[in-house]
Amino acid sequence: MKPIKIGLIGLGNAGSQLARALHRKHLGLHAVFTRDEQKASSIGRRMRIFYTHDLSAIPKGLDLYILAVSDSAITEVAAQLAKVIGDANVVHISGAASSKTLAPFFKSYGVFYPLQTLTKGRKIKFKEIPICIEANNEPLKSMLLDLARGLSEKVYFINDEERAWLHVTAVMVNNFTNHLYSLAEKITNDKDLSFDLLRPLILETASKVQKMDPKDAQTGPAARGDQKTIEAHMEKLEQYPDILKVYEVLTKSLEK
Ligand SMILES: NC(=O)c1ccc[n+]([C@@H]2O[C@H](COP(=O)([O-])OP(=O)(O)OC[C@H]3O[C@@H](n4cnc5c(N)ncnc54)[C@H](OP(=O)(O)O)[C@@H]3O)[C@@H](O)[C@H]2O)c1
Numbered sequence: 001m002k003p004i005k006i007g008l009i010g011l012g013n014a015g016s017q018l019a020r021a022l023h024r025k026h027l028g029l030h031a032v033f034t035r036d037e038q039k040a041s042s043i044g045r046r047m048r049i050f051y052t053h054d055l056s057a058i059p060k061g062l063d064l065y066i067l068a069v070s071d072s073a074i075t076e077v078a079a080q081l082a083k084v085i086g087d088a089n090v091v092h093i094s095g096a097a098s099s100k101t102l103a104p105f106f107k108s109y110g111v112f113y114p115l116q117t118l119t120k121g122r123k124i125k126f127k128e129i130p131i132c133i134e135a136n137n138e139p140l141k142s143m144l145l146d147l148a149r150g151l152s153e154k155v156y157f158i159n160d161e162e163r164a165w166l167h168v169t170a171v172m173v174n175n176f177t178n179h180l181y182s183l184a185e186k187i188t189n190d191k192d193l194s195f196d197l198l199r200p201l202i203l204e205t206a207s208k209v210q211k212m213d214p215k216d217a218q219t220g221p222a223a224r225g226d227q228k229t230i231e232a233h234m235e236k237l238e239q240y241p242d243i244l245k246v247y248e249v250l251t252k253s254l255e256k
Pocket residue numbers: 009010011012013014015034035036067068069070071073076077092093094095096113114115116117118119
């Protein structure tokens with residue numbers, strides 16, 4: 001891969017994980033920006049790269065700028081960045097935002113979306129994360145392809161429309177299931193049961209779908225048509241009206 005220089009804007013959950021992976025793989029992380037002065041200097045010093053908490057100080061002329069800021073801040077930060085760097089290759093890393101969000105500010109733009117739940121400080125294997133790339137021109141596409149291949153064994157060209165659908169499904173399998181864990185934890189806490197009792201079940205359910213079709217992996221009262229058990233659960237859940245609603249919606253969907 002031709003050596004490139006990368007500027008990374010934003011060091012939140014995703015940005016800090018990406019910074020770590022780029023740095024460890026020597027993929028050209030050259031400068032980082034975050035509004036938090038301490039965070040900028042701590043990461044910048046550790047990686048011995050340029051760091052700043054002032055966006056106007058970000059170096060011009062780098063090969064690629066990666067926006068790892070909240071989806072709602074992409075437009076605002078892109079507008080500020082364009083004033084500093086002029087025209088350049090710029091991508092964001094969002095699953096939800098269109099690549100065209102960047103079109104008003106840059107001629108060459110794209111998306112570099114790591115399809116994984118990223119949390120600051122967690123050790124993750126970036127090489128196993130699918131990276132979904134898109135670019136509005138061939139040279140940038142090829143640069144992103146090289147970069148993604150340097151980070152991961154799973155690289156895909158996914159356009160805006162496909163990524164928007166992918167993001168819907170990512171929310172379903174990740175955020176919704178995790179929300180169900182939280183609801184279950186509320187009940188186990190209230191009833192003096194340990195949530196630890198459920199952890200092996202959570203793991204096996206996630207592990208099964210790695211090899212099986214989710215439909216075939218489904219067990220439980222709704223899949224069995226066990227109406228008595230469902231009614232007993234719903235009676236118990238009357239003391240948790242919000243959780244009862246979720247239980248009813250999911251049971252109906254499962255029965256279909
Ligand atoms: N976390 C994930 O699982 C994940 C996975 C794939 C893709 N993504 C994408 O990664 C991007 C960042 O998400 P995240 O989860 O890392 O969010 P996050 O942890 O909340 O971090 C958000 C980052 O955005 C910066 N920011 C917010 N508003 C800003 C503004 N007005 N000006 C400058 N910087 C601003 C914050 O800067 P400060 O540090 O200065 O406050 C912070 O670095 C999003 O596009 C998201 O869709 C996230």
